[in-house]
Amino acid sequence: MIGNFAGGEILLLVLAALIILGPSRLPGYAAKLGQGVRYLRDLAEGAKGQLRDELGPGFDDIDWQQLDPRQYDPRRIVREALSEPRPGARPSATRASAATAATGGTEEKPVSARMRPALGAGFDPSRPTPFDTDAT
Numbered sequence: 001m002i003g004n005f006a007g008g009e010i011l012l013l014v015l016a017a018l019i020i021l022g023p024s025r026l027p028g029y030a031a032k033l034g035q036g037v038r039y040l041r042d043l044a045e046g047a048k049g050q051l052r053d054e055l056g057p058g059f060d061d062i063d064w065q066q067l068d069p070r071q072y073d074p075r076r077i078v079r080e081a082l083s084e085p086r087p088g089a090r091p092s093a094t095r096a097s098a099a100t101a102a103t104g105g106t107e108e109k110p111v112s113a114r115m116r117p118a119l120g121a122g123f124d125p126s127r128p129t130p131f132d133t134d135a136t
Contacts, residue, residue, distance in 0.1 A: 005013075021029055052059045065071075 017029070018026055055062075
């Protein structure tokens, strides 16, 4: 299997090329395709060599597997971020009840004080989503 092509698909492409190009022109186009592939491979090797020369000995120490963007799944990253509590964060219900008890629950708090429990705590589905009227 080459890339996403299976054996049957490659055979079908070769048959289509044979029918479209004809047996007389097919060897010439196959040679041009081979030259193009070699040119691209040489170009990639040249870029890799130039990068190795510019980075010096640190090039061999780079972990290319870690830099591969295909390993990052945004759904997994978000799920882990929402499920793990931040170190040193207290539950939002405890903060809200402590603030209400301290002020008697009658005093209007500034916007920053009202938003602070929501910003410093993890997700609590029982509480409404914080909304800042001054920001809109």
